[in-house]
Amino acid sequence: MNILVCISKTPDTTSKIAFTDGGTKFDENGIQFIVNPYDEWYALVRALELKEANGGKVTVISVGDASNDPIIRKSLAIGADEAVRVDAADTDALFVAQQIANYAKENDYNMILTGKETINYNGGQLGGMIAELVGLPYVAMATKLDLAGDTATIEREIQGGSEVLEVNGGFVLSAAKGMAEQRIPNMRGIMAARSKPLNVIAPSGGEAHTSVVSYELPPAKAECKYIDAENAGELIALLHNEAKVI
Amino acid sequence: MSIVVFVSNTKGKINKAGLEAICYAADVAKNSGDSVTAVTAGSLEGDGGAGAYGASKLISGASVNPSDSAQVTNMVSAVISDEGASMIVTSHDNDGKQVAPRLAARLNCGMVTGVTGLPDTSAGFTVKKNVFSGKAIAQVSITSDKKILALLPNSHGLHEHGGTAEVSEWSGDAGAASVTVKEVKVEESNVVPLPEAELVVSAGRGMKGPENWGMIEELASELGATTACSRPVSDIGWRPHHEHVGQTGVAIRPNLYIAIGISGAIQHLAGVNGSKKIVVVNTDPEAPFFKAADYGIVGDAFEVVPKLIAAAKAFNASK
Numbered sequence: 001m002n003i004l005v006c007i008s009k010t011p012d013t014t015s016k017i018a019f020t021d022g023g024t025k026f027d028e029n030g031i032q033f034i035v036n037p038y039d040e041w042y043a044l045v046r047a048l049e050l051k052e053a054n055g056g057k058v059t060v061i062s063v064g065d066a067s068n069d070p071i072i073r074k075s076l077a078i079g080a081d082e083a084v085r086v087d088a089a090d091t092d093a094l095f096v097a098q099q100i101a102n103y104a105k106e107n108d109y110n111m112i113l114t115g116k117e118t119i120n121y122n123g124g125q126l127g128g129m130i131a132e133l134v135g136l137p138y139v140a141m142a143t144k145l146d147l148a149g150d151t152a153t154i155e156r157e158i159q160g161g162s163e164v165l166e167v168n169g170g171f172v173l174s175a176a177k178g179m180a181e182q183r184i185p186n187m188r189g190i191m192a193a194r195s196k197p198l199n200v201i202a203p204s205g206g207e208a209h210t211s212v213v214s215y216e217l218p219p220a221k222a223e224c225k226y227i228d229a230e231n232a233g234e235l236i237a238l239l240h241n242e243a244k245v246i
Numbered sequence: 247m248s249i250v251v252f253v254s255n256t257k258g259k260i261n262k263a264g265l266e267a268i269c270y271a272a273d274v275a276k277n278s279g280d281s282v283t284a285v286t287a288g289s290l291e292g293d294g295g296a297g298a299y300g301a302s303k304l305i306s307g308a309s310v311n312p313s314d315s316a317q318v319t320n321m322v323s324a325v326i327s328d329e330g331a332s333m334i335v336t337s338h339d340n341d342g343k344q345v346a347p348r349l350a351a352r353l354n355c356g357m358v359t360g361v362t363g364l365p366d367t368s369a370g371f372t373v374k375k376n377v378f379s380g381k382a383i384a385q386v387s388i389t390s391d392k393k394i395l396a397l398l399p400n401s402h403g404l405h406e407h408g409g410t411a412e413v414s415e416w417s418g419d420a421g422a423a424s425v426t427v428k429e430v431k432v433e434e435s436n437v438v439p440l441p442e443a444e445l446v447v448s449a450g451r452g453m454k455g456p457e458n459w460g461m462i463e464e465l466a467s468e469l470g471a472t473t474a475c476s477r478p479v480s481d482i483g484w485r486p487h488h489e490h491v492g493q494t495g496v497a498i499r500p501n502l503y504i505a506i507g508i509s510g511a512i513q514h515l516a517g518v519n520g521s522k523k524i525v526v527v528n529t530d531p532e533a534p535f536f537k538a539a540d541y542g543i544v545g546d547a548f549e550v551v552p553k554l555i556a557a558a559k560a561f562n563a564s565k
Contacts, residue, residue, distance in 0.1 A: 013493050013513045017381040037494050093357070094350055116343075119379050119493055122360050124338070128315065128347025137424035138315045140344035143487070153428070157488065158340050159256055160439045161432035163313060165425045174343075177480075177494060178487045209356030209390040213372055216383050218519060224526070224536050229545025233557030235525065238541060240561065243523045245502040246445065246469060 001056030001147075003047040004104055005080065006114040006126060008036040008090065009064055009071045013119060019215045026120075026215070035071045038115025040078070041182040042175035046145055047113055048079040049180060054147065056110075057081045063090040063099050069198065076193035077185035083196065088203035091211060093121075097129030098206030104134055109170065111152070116141055116174040124174065131172035139165055143178035248283045249275050250331040251301065252322050252349075253294075254312060254341030255286045256432075260294040262442045263337035263399040270395075270402045271335040272300020273364060280333075284411065285325045287312035293411040300407035307416035312341065313427050317420035319348040324418045326353070326392075338396040339441060346396050356388035359396040379493045379516035399441050400499040401520075438472050440489065444501045445471035446521075448491060449479070452507015452528065452547055456484035461551045462506065468558035474498070476508045492517035507547045510535025527551070 011031045018027040047058045060075045062068045063086040072083045086099040117124035131138030144155035152167045239246045249271045253264030271282045284301040287310040296304040307321045336342035350357035363374040377384040447466040466473045480490035493513040499520035506527045526539040536542045
């Protein structure tokens with residue numbers, strides 16, 4: 001069983017977000033970068049569990065420059081067998097999807113897993129785009145993935161609940177919370193990761209149709225208005241008369 | 247020309263996020279002189295409300311499996327071609343997330359998801375979207391002729407445009423099934439799903455245990471609100487995962503978010519700071535959440551919440 005897991009580099013979840021160059025660039029000063037949590041905690045860990053149960057190989061792929069290498073090594077330390085980095089800027093989802101789809105077409109994967117979105121761009125586009133480009137079924141927002149032979153059973157979030165789908169043969173999915181539990185790499189994994197293959201390949205065509213023009217921060221909040229706990233019930237009147245939300 | 251809006255439908259009805267996407271498209275169309283054509287998989291009751299919110303046509307594909315992203319993409323791309331549409335709008339809800347990226351790859355066009363405002367066409371074509379899980383807003387340019395916009399639920403609002411949509415059945419071939427639906431688990435409830443909810447009552451570890459959620463549910467029910475929770479509470483299994491709001495859970499934009507016993511870690515704030523009004527109840531006056539709050543009550547949830555329930559009951563009785 002060969003599984004391809006797409007990973008992206010994102011700022012740590014506790015990062016304070018700021019911009020430079022007149023609001024056109026993300027300020028990386030003092031920022032710790034991590035593997036996008038949805039890619040790591042859910043997609044990668046579930047891929048490793050399936051490999052451990054069924055045998056095979058887990059390959060991680062990331063589109064970006066050499067600054068992505070530490071998060072790629074982290075994925076190898078957690079247990080991925082090998083890694084591929086497409087040496088190109090990851091500014092447009094369709095461009096990134098084209099790189100990964102082109103690589104996937106030349107190799108034989110039983111499934112391609114991504115996180116449901118990155119925590120920096122919040123696009124949620126990559127998995128569906130790859131599925132279309134390689135011509136496979138796509139399931140978004142998956143919370144469970146089980147295999148029996150060539151048949152995958154996938155549970156996904158839908159409005160007000162969930163649905164269980166069955167897919168035969170290859171597929172692409174985006175993983176949401178619930179699919180697996182985070183794994184902390186141990187020392188042996190970290191040592192082993194150093195000698196696992198990380199192949200850097202050149203981009204293969206594709207064009208970007210979108211670009212970020214500028215960033216801004218949300219408007220600052222007004223002062224908090226405190227209500228005495230003894231008279232907490234006054235809140236309801238304030239919400240009705242002043243905030244006008246109920 | 248027309249703007250094509252893909253909407254999901256639940257049991258014959260277009261969801262609120264879908265109606266909002268139609269309303270958004272109708273507001274774009276008002277400026278550009280286009281018309282709005284809504285398209286959905288499965289069947290609808292009448293026009294499903296599409297007309298009232300601005301669609302002049304509604305095309306439904308009764309034979310198309312709404313859970314099959316390949317079939318839905320085949321139908322929507324055929325409708326886009328028939329209508330000669332260059333703009334496609336959908337909600338950034340669970341069904342939109344499954345279909346819109348396939349469409350963008352099929353049409354080889356630019357797409358922006360999580361859109362929070364109308365397009366700016368003063369220089370090229372740009373739209374605003376939420377980034378960094380709500381901690382910032384980006385202005386994104388699309389340069390392809392065809393464009394796909396996936397609207398963040400609760401970011402445009404609903405207002406009626408009036409009218410009814412001409413309903414027709416899609417007669418094309420959606421192709422072979424790529425998935426089979428084995429089971430659908432949707433709880434029968436009158437509660438608005440969290441991503442679409444306008445009023446949300448949320449609680450965290452300050453509640454001390456799952457057995458104490460009765461008062462949270464009662465307050466939510468009195469206010470007509472949906473319940474939510476913080477990450478630790480869903481991680482330890484006190485509440486279901488789908489209630490977890492925050493950076494790695496659901497990001498929401500309700501009119502009112504009441505946070506009870508949640509300290510307000512930066513990851514939690516990321517998921518809720520699009521809320522119009524935030525109320526924080528916490529025993530710790532130094533809780534970081536108060537900095538993001540419009541109204542604050544420093545006090546014990548077990549004393550404060552019953553007072554809020556009583557006041558909400560009195561308020562409901564006076565309506």
